[in-house]
Amino acid sequence: MNPTPLYSYASDPAWADLLPLPQDDGQYPLAQIAYTEEYTEAMSYLRAIMAKNEHSPRVLQVTAHIIEMNPAHYTIWVYRAKTLFALSATGEVQLGRELEFLNDLALRHQKNYQIWNHRQTVVEAIAAAAAPAEQEQLVREEKEFMNRMFEQDGKNYHVWSYRQWLVRRFEAWDGELSFVSALLERDVRNNSAWNHRFFVVFGGGGMDARQQGEGEVVEEVVEREIAFIEDAVFIAPQNASAWNYLRGVLKKVHRPLSSVESMCLGYAPLDNPDKITSSHALDLLADIYAEKREEHGKAVKALELLAAKFDPIRANYWNYRVGLVKASV
Amino acid sequence: MPQRLRVRSKRPKVFFTHNKMSATSSPSSPKAPSNSTTRTPSTPSEVFDDILSSAQPPPTYSQQTWNPSNPYFPHYHNQNMSTTATTPPESLIPPTPALFTTRPILQDTLKTLSSKEQLSTAEICMKYLSNPSDPFPILSRREHIAFLKSGVLGVQNGKLREEMVALDASRPWIIYWCLQGLVSLGVDVGKYRERVISSLQPLQNESGGFGGGNGQVSHVTASYAAVLALAVVGRGEDGDEEYGEALGIVDRRAMFRWLHEIKDWESGGFRVCVGGEEDVRGVYCALVILALLGLPTSGNLTQGTKEYLGRCQTYEGGFGATPNGNEAHGGYAFCTLAGLCILGEPAVVLRKYLDMDRAISWLSARQYAPEGGFSGRTNKLVDGCYSTWVGGCWALIEAGINGPQDENEEKLGEKEVGGLRDKPRKGPDYYHSNYILLGLASTQNYFYYTSSPIPLSSPPPSPNRGSGDPPLPLTAPFLWRYSPRIPSNTPNVAEAIVKDMPAWPDDVTEEDLLPGQEVESDRLKVHHPIFNIPFERAGEIEAWWKGKVGF
Numbered sequence: 001m002n003p004t005p006l007y008s009y010a011s012d013p014a015w016a017d018l019l020p021l022p023q024d025d026g027q028y029p030l031a032q033i034a035y036t037e038e039y040t041e042a043m044s045y046l047r048a049i050m051a052k053n054e055h056s057p058r059v060l061q062v063t064a065h066i067i068e069m070n071p072a073h074y075t076i077w078v079y080r081a082k083t084l085f086a087l088s089a090t091g092e093v094q095l096g097r098e099l100e101f102l103n104d105l106a107l108r109h110q111k112n113y114q115i116w117n118h119r120q121t122v123v124e125a126i127a128a129a130a131a132p133a134e135q136e137q138l139v140r141e142e143k144e145f146m147n148r149m150f151e152q153d154g155k156n157y158h159v160w161s162y163r164q165w166l167v168r169r170f171e172a173w174d175g176e177l178s179f180v181s182a183l184l185e186r187d188v189r190n191n192s193a194w195n196h197r198f199f200v201v202f203g204g205g206g207m208d209a210r211q212q213g214e215g216e217v218v219e220e221v222v223e224r225e226i227a228f229i230e231d232a233v234f235i236a237p238q239n240a241s242a243w244n245y246l247r248g249v250l251k252k253v254h255r256p257l258s259s260v261e262s263m264c265l266g267y268a269p270l271d272n273p274d275k276i277t278s279s280h281a282l283d284l285l286a287d288i289y290a291e292k293r294e295e296h297g298k299a300v301k302a303l304e305l306l307a308a309k310f311d312p313i314r315a316n317y318w319n320y321r322v323g324l325v326k327a328s329v
Numbered sequence: 330m331p332q333r334l335r336v337r338s339k340r341p342k343v344f345f346t347h348n349k350m351s352a353t354s355s356p357s358s359p360k361a362p363s364n365s366t367t368r369t370p371s372t373p374s375e376v377f378d379d380i381l382s383s384a385q386p387p388p389t390y391s392q393q394t395w396n397p398s399n400p401y402f403p404h405y406h407n408q409n410m411s412t413t414a415t416t417p418p419e420s421l422i423p424p425t426p427a428l429f430t431t432r433p434i435l436q437d438t439l440k441t442l443s444s445k446e447q448l449s450t451a452e453i454c455m456k457y458l459s460n461p462s463d464p465f466p467i468l469s470r471r472e473h474i475a476f477l478k479s480g481v482l483g484v485q486n487g488k489l490r491e492e493m494v495a496l497d498a499s500r501p502w503i504i505y506w507c508l509q510g511l512v513s514l515g516v517d518v519g520k521y522r523e524r525v526i527s528s529l530q531p532l533q534n535e536s537g538g539f540g541g542g543n544g545q546v547s548h549v550t551a552s553y554a555a556v557l558a559l560a561v562v563g564r565g566e567d568g569d570e571e572y573g574e575a576l577g578i579v580d581r582r583a584m585f586r587w588l589h590e591i592k593d594w595e596s597g598g599f600r601v602c603v604g605g606e607e608d609v610r611g612v613y614c615a616l617v618i619l620a621l622l623g624l625p626t627s628g629n630l631t632q633g634t635k636e637y638l639g640r641c642q643t644y645e646g647g648f649g650a651t652p653n654g655n656e657a658h659g660g661y662a663f664c665t666l667a668g669l670c671i672l673g674e675p676a677v678v679l680r681k682y683l684d685m686d687r688a689i690s691w692l693s694a695r696q697y698a699p700e701g702g703f704s705g706r707t708n709k710l711v712d713g714c715y716s717t718w719v720g721g722c723w724a725l726i727e728a729g730i731n732g733p734q735d736e737n738e739e740k741l742g743e744k745e746v747g748g749l750r751d752k753p754r755k756g757p758d759y760y761h762s763n764y765i766l767l768g769l770a771s772t773q774n775y776f777y778y779t780s781s782p783i784p785l786s787s788p789p790p791s792p793n794r795g796s797g798d799p800p801l802p803l804t805a806p807f808l809w810r811y812s813p814r815i816p817s818n819t820p821n822v823a824e825a826i827v828k829d830m831p832a833w834p835d836d837v838t839e840e841d842l843l844p845g846q847e848v849e850s851d852r853l854k855v856h857h858p859i860f861n862i863p864f865e866r867a868g869e870i871e872a873w874w875k876g877k878v879g880f
């Protein structure tokens with residue numbers, strides 16, 4: 001794969017002081033991997049250097065080499081982090097360079113856990129030594145890099161987790177709402193973006209929500225969110241993400257489900273089933289009507305429509321809900 | 330219809346099995362005979378007849394054509410499904426219900442990346458599901474066994490291909506996935522016992538725990554997989570005193586110490602390794618290790634953990650990786666629910682720490698039509714491994730709703746290449762093979778929680794711990810039972826059928842794999858709903874650590 005001639009630790013004088021340590025796989029091992037010679041050699045020198053507990057610049061060389069071949073090797077990452085911090089303490093290494101190394105890897109290995117945990121550790125260390133203006137710059141660059149990641153996969157779980165850590169850690173709430181709105185503009189079904197919206201508006205210490213008193217969310221924020229949901233549902237009534245978010249908002253601000261009854265009826269007119277365009281509206285209506293005994297008939301009707309026609313894969317669930325409504329009489 | 334089960338809670342008793350979920354009619358239902366809540370059928374067949382005769386309206390076409398040699402059939406049987414034919418076809422293969430061969434009735438016109446991906450996946454699945462000759466092929470058991478064996482024994486010179494270096498920090502996982510997958514398929518993996526021990530021993534660190542390979546630092550998921558692999562291969566032959574339980578190779582005291590190191594005393598969670606990330610995987614894996622090794626939880630190792638798990642529930646009703654606002658995800662849902670069920674009785678802990686109604690709604694929304702499979706998150710695609718991560722939640726949810734049950738109430742007792750995969754057009758791998766088999770197995774048994782320990786074929790050694798020893802409180806996961814009869818109270822919903830599926834012979838040897846000698850069946854070996862190891866192993870392991878003095 002690599003067109004450059006194979007490097008060998010054994011022939012590099014910089015490594016001549018080390019006796020490579022072989023791997024002990026035990027007798028007749030199961031699930032043994034046919035390593036390339038390159039991997040076997042790099043690992044045996046890494047084991048040797050770890051046995052000495054050495055944290056020198058050459059550790060960065062061998063760990064980068066192994067990570068390139070196997071980025072899921074968490075032991076290598078932990079040892080690299082220790083080495084980086086030891087070297088940055090003595091000024092031998094600039095932690096900023098590590099982020100460039102990580103950018104390239106992250107773009108190529110989308111599903112990796114270790115890269116993002118390592119990044120978090122490094123950013124934390126950089127920030128600890130940074131002035132406020134430098135911190136702001138760092139956060140801005142981190143967000144820019146994440147945007148590149150989201151262009152490849154707008155639902156990357158690790159990147160979203162990292163973003164939430166970053167935003168909370170640096171109180172970097174500014175711009176987050178317009179950022180998710182833009183993502184939802186591109187794909188209104190991106191549930192990760194909806195989840196981040198909830199985090200920003202309600203979960204994140206209230207920077208956006210401008211919560212007052214006992215964590216109460218101000219009225220205009222609630223109205224803004226409901227209007228946002230209404231727009232989203234209008235263009236895609238069958239989008240579960242928007243309806244889940246609606247339920248989440250109502251519960252968070254202690255508004256009754258019945259406050260959205262007319263909106264639901266717009267997408268699920270119970271008296272005219274041919275005009276139903278959203279199973280989620282039917283689901284909500286069933287909950288709204290289940291609350292009032294005199295409207296149980298309507299709740300059952302909505303659930304039966306779901307079971308029989310509009311969401312039959314979940315028929316057993318809708319029938320279970322019918323059972324709950326009937327049992328609550 | 331008669332009440333077969335006493336309803337103790339205010340809510341109706343429910344049975345969920347993947348696409349089959351039903352509720353009993355309420356105790357006050359006028360149809361129920363007055364003595365119904367106290368009557369207990371005495372024999373298995375009586376119960377079975379009871380269900381059939383009480384089913385109303387009369388059996389549908391689907392039930393009439395039920396044939397035990399067609400065991401995949403009940404999985405797709407649903408009373409509300411419209412079928413394309415009204416008279417039985419000549420072939421015993423029933424036509425695929427329209428639900429699985431047509432697009433959903435409600436589809437938005439707006440196209441986005443999510444909806445395009447969804448549609449193309451649905452189209453691919455529909456193509457398979459509407460294949461008139463064989464819409465639901467029977468498990469290619471021989472091929473899957475060969476595939477999983479290649480995971481432990483290697484494909485060339487006893488080794489795995491060099492691309493598998495990506496799993497070099499996950500070797501205990503490969504061993505666990507393949508061995509548990511083989512067990513599900515009826516293979517006796519006892520013959521690998523010595524090799525499992527000698528493979529995992531070099532991964533154990535003196536400071537406690539297992540790494541993903543020799544010389545690697547201890548990691549909680551690697552330790553979990555190592556413990557499961559040892560649990561799967563079990564005890565040595567009678568008279569083989571050298572190892573007894575394979576789990577005996579674990580340095581329990583060192584493991585206990587190391588778990589204290591990765592515990593986050595502030596949040597109640599666990600890190601995956603010293604210096605690693607913290608999430609609910611870490612919690613679930615640590616709790617399974619504590620429970621299976623019978624380690625004491627004194628020292629408050631589980632302090633704050635139930636609360637941590639409860640906080641993982643999101644506004645959607647599902648569960649995120651951490652309590653810090655992550656998106657609801659099927660993998661973390663299983664970790665959260667199973668974690669809570671290790672820490673206590675399901676009906677107590679689940680109801681106390683979770684919003685059950687929203688959890689049930691979110692879990693049930695994971696199944697899509699026409700694909701039939703489960704997705705991991707809202708507006709994401711179906712993937713076979715969620716048949717365990719999402720499908721495995723249902724037994725726990727049922728126990729959470731129904732409460733403990735008495736045992737005496739009702740309980741009885743791609744063809745050329747092997748391997749199973751995420752979805753069509755993806756390649757098979759060991760991970761998906763194991764979790765798809767476990768997911769399928771979870772549809773074939775009814776799991777329930779009881780309040781008495783699992784009976785053993787041989788009585789456990791009498792507890793001879795010193796009186797000053799700390800208590801071993803993580804006993805809840807050992808109080809589960811299973812029944813091959815899946816109860817259902819919805820008329821016409823297939824049930825009690827799995828029991829009649831032909832089972833493979835126990836302890837399959839190579840000879841059993843000869844053509845013509847195979848039993849055609851999808852029936853899998855029963856696993857434990859929380860540990861995902863062979864069911865009977867849980868009770869044996871509990872007896873093993875109960876017989877230990879101290880560490």
Ligand SMILES: [Zn+2]
Nearest residue numbers: 712713714751
């Ligand atoms: Zn998968």
